[in-house]
Amino acid sequence: MTSGEPHPRWRFLLSPRWLAWHAFAVAAVWGMLWLGDWQFHRAEGGNALSWAYTFEWPIFVIFGVVFWAKTIVDEWRQSARAAPDLTPPAPPSGDALELPAGAHTPAAIDDEAAADPELAAYNAYLARLNSRPAR
Numbered sequence: 001m002t003s004g005e006p007h008p009r010w011r012f013l014l015s016p017r018w019l020a021w022h023a024f025a026v027a028a029v030w031g032m033l034w035l036g037d038w039q040f041h042r043a044e045g046g047n048a049l050s051w052a053y054t055f056e057w058p059i060f061v062i063f064g065v066v067f068w069a070k071t072i073v074d075e076w077r078q079s080a081r082a083a084p085d086l087t088p089p090a091p092p093s094g095d096a097l098e099l100p101a102g103a104h105t106p107a108a109i110d111d112e113a114a115a116d117p118e119l120a121a122y123n124a125y126l127a128r129l130n131s132r133p134a135r
Contacts, residue, residue: 012075025068032061 036057043050
């Protein structure tokens, strides 16, 4: 049943990657709510520190649900935009890939550089490399 009609924009939510994210989000929410309930029962048993965790785990659930919803909204907006054209432009013909003659000017060697033989040898090496034709 292949028709020329485009798929609905929400169809990305049913891809295997997104189904795994949905399963993870549900499992994380369930786990955090279970941990909050566990801390609540510990707090009722006399553990005073558990009262803080009793209220902290539901806050983590809210953060997780907000993150999950924002991720879906971002993907929704991205799918609404037209896909960019990623085909590279045709290479120019001839010598158009080379730099113009005035684009590269050799650096002037100052007197201090000429006095250092190691630096002078390195500069001569770089000049030889620069004079070679590109492969």
